[in-house]
Amino acid sequence: MLIVMVVVIGGMMWWQSKKSKQQQQERQDFRRNLQPGTEVITIGQVIGKVVEVDEQYEEIVIDSEGSKMRFAFNAIAREYTRPAYVSDDEVDENGNPLSEEKDAATEDEVAQVPIEGAAKGNQTDETVAK
Template identity: 35%
Template structure:
């Protein structure tokens, strides 16, 4: 009789995991559809195939992208994400931290000979 409860608990746990996974997938799909609905000219985007471009026109499900002088038309669902512009301040801060780490006088144990 205890084996029956174990099987029921395992099946219940699998059911909960499948439900939770499906819920998360639906939430991601809704978020992707929401950002695609908000596409507007001037935004820099990346397609699912890795093409970077700037939105120049939105006509229903057709999105016109311009990149380095070339123009192409994409299906709205092909747009994977909006690319956030990089700020120079954050790049400088990362470089400062890299310089601090490189000039750290603390010896590393791997640099010491083993006896």
């Protein structure tokens, strides 16, 4: 029983080590293949575009809103992809996207409400004047 537990624990340690080395290799490949123009995010959450890659000193220069900063390769966390943004005007109360037809119908209804209200207001004014 003890031998089985030692073998299982040893196998788990070997598997974790292999997985960790694979992830480390993938990160190194990503950092070495960075090209100018790629948007990245650093481990300090600085977002910017790659301007220059210096493989000799393992440094990278990024431009973040006009400020150029130099980082070590290890400081680059991953490629940055801007999250999708959906306005509240584009979805209904359940979060479902509105169709073009519903948008047009809603705009027509909104446009008619003040007109109908104005017409009723005029009738009231006429009634009061009589």
